[in-house]
Amino acid sequence: METSIFDIFLLEAVLNGLLLGGLLALLALGLNLIFGVIDVVWICYAELVMIGMYAIWWLHVQQGLPLAMGFGFGIVVVAVLGAVMHQFIIRPVLGAEPINQLLVTGGVLFFLQAAATVVFGVEFRNLGVRMPSVVIGELSLSSARMVAFVVAIAAIGGTWLFLSRTYLGTAIRAISQDRGIMPLMGVNPGRIYLLTSALGGGLAGLAACLLVLQYDIHPAIGLSLGPITFLICVLGGLGNLIGGFLAAFVFAQFISVGGFFFQLEWGYVIAFVFFIAMMFWKPEGLFAKRR
């Protein structure tokens, strides 16, 4: 009898890992997309998510807007923030050394964190929405996580369709392969950069909607999301969208199942040890981009 309970908990951990994987894949997609096109890693990407979570909380709890509108505006706010980030922070340093570009986005990370602390304080905030658990036999799964998974996968699928079917999406895929000749095709690279930044921001805003249903908001929440997102992208091969997608699920399983066998914190430790080991074995990423 004891083994069967154990099995159910293990299955639950695997399923939770799968659900977490979808959310992490969404975060990785946004970061990867921006890196693939503009060649700059937004270290502050998770802080955009944090701002989005606060925006939704402020609109819904403080201003009394319906939650759906809060979500909609939240996505728009972060998309605009992404465009602003590109226009005023990244564009001036496009020709600079990569380390300087990285430092600039690092500066934005601390700025956003500090700004959120000043404006919203250090208290934990939440929407006060409690979503029920879904019980299937002896399994119990959070419905917020299930919704997050479905929406994240749908958004990833939608982004994929956008990239593969539309002219703009095709240009986004092309520009990472040869930026120099894009003007010959009538493509204005600056415009593609701006739109990609807004799209990456929009995806961060959507992630904020999904996260705010599961977690409390505080100014440092980006620090628990950012490093994981970045490591997933590196693991999948920076800029490789499919690699990032797969790596998110691998990483989520390490966190979830690792946390099941030991403790939750240990799940992260195991995942990071796995990451470091992989960096020795395959430094170009688990699913290296074909060159």
Add this chain to the structure above:
Amino acid sequence: MLEVSGLSAGYGSFQALFGVSLKVEAGEAVAVIGPNGAGKSTLLRAISRLLEPTAGTLTMQGRDYTRLPAHEVIGLGIAQVPEGRRLFPRLSVEDNLKIGAYTPSARARHAERLEFVYSLFPKMLQRRLQDAGTLSGGEQQMCAIGRALMCGPRLLLLDEPSAGLAPLIVQSIFGLMRTLRAQGYTVLIVEQNIQQVLKVVDRAYLLETGRIRRSGPAAELLASQDIRRAYLGV
């Protein structure tokens, strides 16, 4: 159709072009020939505004476009097949052609032009779902030319289309010049393969160390003693 006058350009402190002037009339095929490093590619890059000239003017069908942003040049009806083909290696042939039809006016006629490109290059239809990076050199050149045709240009700029290709493929690429002319395209081609290119163009300019040294009908240049001695080794 195209008029370049007094064009000077370079990279940093290095000047590659010194007051180059040339003209291409509608329906003509014109070549710019010359040795390696003469500034031929620089000239094409300046004409398509990828490179900012330091002096001179560019005019297309009577319109001065010397200050136009590079991505708007295609709107004048000028398309360039860049040196080294520069396909997007991890995009399929069809997606490469799709990028060629990126401008709003080209999108409207995407299907029709795709059909035209496939009729011109049946090989591209066979390979349409293959990554462009996996094509042979000659096929890549076809794809690159096809991509430039997707915007429905009036003037086609070709930068060393024969470079790095096997002799037999070079023949077919130059044969293609005739086809394009028959289709009504005006062509400005930059080539090192002087003997071959002079057989398919009407006129040519000889560019040496950034200056136009000679110009005239292709047959005249082909027969000229100094060109034969200096470039054709006869």
